Amino acid sequence: MxxxxxxxxxxxxxxxxxxxxxxxxxxxxxxxxxxxxxxxxxxxxFENFARAWAQAPFPRYILNTFVLVTAILAAQLVLCTLAAYGFARFAFPGRDTLFMLVLVQLMIVPEVLIVENYATMARLGLVDTILGIGLPYMASAFGIFLLRQTFKSIPKELDDAARIEGCGALGLLARVYVPLARPTLVAYALVSISHHWNNFLWPLIVTNSPEVRPITVGLAIFGAPESGVSWPLVSAATLISVTPLLLAFLIFQRQFVQSFLHAGIK
Amino acid sequence: MRIRDWATGYLLILPAAAVLAAFTHLPIVRTVRDSLFSRGSAIRPARFVGLDNFEALAADPVFWKVLGNNLAFALGTVPASIALALAMALLVDRKLKGQGVLRLAYFLPTMLPMIAAANLWLFFYTPDIGLLDQILGRFGLPGRNWLGDPATVLPCLMTMTVWKEAGFFMIFYLAALQTQPPELKEAARLEGAGRWVYFRRVLFPMLMPTTMFVLINAVLNAFKLVDHLFVLTKGGPNNASNLLLYYIFEHAFAFNDLPAAAALTAVLLALLAGLAVTQFALLDRRVHYR
Structure with a gap:
């Protein structure tokens, strides 16, 4: 019953x-x-889709988001892997303090610092560029933390064996650590992609032209009540915007969910 | 050898450390500094004013309203999301027809951007022609301006947020449930414990580490996610749905009042630091369950 x-x-x-x-x-x-x-x-x-597609540069927005997400992910993978390797396998003065400083970003996320980061981007001349949207996220405390845990679990004997064969620090990283950390790297990549595909506040602030706007910002402008677009058009535009990521999710559902879990449980 | 290890270590962390310093640590320091200075202009440079900006905030009734809204928003969304996430996980953990479809249905809102979710929900809340008013109309009940009424606007936003995030937290409970030894349930059954007693006395305590993890994330979300305000309410009517981060955005990019924005950011930073300390304390306790 x-x-x-x-x-x-x-x-x-x-x-x-x-x-x-x-x-x-x-x-x-x-x-x-x-x-x-x-x-x-x-x-x-299907006219609503056709009209929404024609009224705003959705292909351009999607392309911008794609470039943004790819650039952030590529930089994150390199920067976080290097830093995690440094924290996991090398002893140097101040290491623990520096690691604690890295962890600050877990709680004080870049979203909170929009005012100062906008000023920085203005000084660097990066306002309204895709690099300007991505830069604050390119070093991720979360990625460093996750990879450091994984690297630390790799037996040190593997190091020694490779070292005897004449591997340097970077060779060791490329030949031993990165291949063994693949599941973590994939998990982190999927979490990063879903996060940045959907990110809105910072891209809204730092962009002001359609050539750099990501899809979330484009959708918000398209659907704003002030713009007076009809409900079916907004629905169609919303579905257009969410389809790429949703499709990826539906195809790789298990991998996505496993990634979120892997990343969450640490 | 040791010196070389040092150098390699520093070089490896250098790129990430530089980016983190430039976009996390330096901005934190700058925020605190700017919050202590007056607004500068071309003819009058900013000068040190001590805590004046904070005193101005304390005297601003809107600030207290926004802070209250944010606390209400956290209190309204966090426990509800957690309870629903747990309920969802318990419902689809056992074998049932369509288990995969149901898990997907619960989880799907998580994959949408908040902006898209807000677009979908905007039409539910639209007066007269919106779905909510139409359903009420079927039962002969009067409609109302859900997002235009200070009494209903915050609960409307909370409902949408709970819808959006419950499925995400569900997957953590599902994973935790799968690690529970089945003997436990068997033992409880043999002892004659009912479902509720088993849940309250055995399962819920066992799931505590997951609940702590979800709790911290949900609270953090309540303070850092304001995307939906841009579509649904712009913080209105009369700041009834304004949240701290959106208020910061308004001060910095609409009112052009940077000292106030800095002071507000400092308040938010303090709140998040408090959350971090709480998390540390809670994580220490978590060890008991391992």
Whole structure:
């Protein structure tokens, strides 16, 4: 009896949770007259997608986001791997203090420092550039922490064996540590991609032209109530914006969820 | 050899340390400095004013309102998200038809940008033609301006936030549930413990480390995520839904009042530092369960 009740509860909750997305899909594929009228005989149309696509440079926004996410990830992988390796395997004065300073960024995330970081970007002449959006995130305390844990778990005997064969510090990193840390690197990459694909506040502040705007900022401008776009168009634009990441997630669902877990449980 | 180890270590951390220093540590120091100076202009440079900016904040009723909103927002979203996440995990942990589909349905909002989520929910809350008013209309109830009414605007934002983040926290509970030894449940059953007693006395304490982790993340989110305000309310009506980070944004980029923005940021930094200390204290306790 209670099992049946649980099942009903699970499905009701599931229906409730997916409803907003289903509803957006409904609005996007029907003419505006049916936006709030649920009639199964309503005619289907893809015109909302076509019009949204034509009214704002969505392909450009998506390309910008793609470049941004790739640049951030590439820099993060290099910087975090190097730093994590340094913290995990080399003894130098002040190491623990420096590591504690790195961890500060876990709590004081770049979003909180928008005012000062904007001033810095203005001084560097990086306002309204993709580099300007990405730079504050390129060294990630979270990535360093995660990789340091992984590197520390790699047996030191592997080091010695490679060292005897004449491997330098960087050769060791490339041939022993990075290959063994692959699962962690993949997990971190997926978390980073989903985070930065969806990031909004800082990109909004530091960009002001369509040539550099990422998709989240483009969508917010397109859907702003002041711009007076109709509901089906906003729905279509929203679906266009979320499709790339959602598609990647649906295909690699297990890997994504495993990554979030891996990254969260540490 | 040791000196070479030192040099290699420093060189390896140097690039990341430089970026972190430039965009985390230096800005923190600058924020504190700027919060102690007056607004400068071309003819009058900024001068040291001590705690004047903070006194001005303390005298600003909107600041207290925004701070109160943020605390209410945290109190309204954090426990609800955690409870729902746990409920979801318990519901889909056992074998049932469509388990995969249900997990997906719970988790999907997590993968959307907050901006997209806000776009979807905007139409629910629109007066008269919005979904919420239409459903109420079916039952002959009057509609209302959900986002335009100070009494309902914050709960509306909280509901959306809970919808957005519960599924994310669910996966941590699911992972934790999978590590629970099945003998425990068996033993509790043999002792005649009901479902609720088992949950309260055995399962929930066992899940405490997960709850702590989720709790810290949820609280952090309540203070750093304000994207939805840009679409749904712009902090209105009359600051009824304004949150600290959005208020900082307004001061810096709309009112052009940088000293106030610095002082507000310093307050937020202090709150986050407090959260970090709490996390440390909680992590120490977590050891007991290992």
């Amino acid at each position: 209670s099992r049946a009740l649980d099942t009903v509860a699970a499905w009701v909750l599931g229906a409730l949770w997916i409803a907003p997305l289903v509803y957006a899909l409904w609005a996007a594929v029907h003419p505006e007259a049916y936006a709030a009228r649920f009639d199964l005989a309503a005619p289907l149309t």
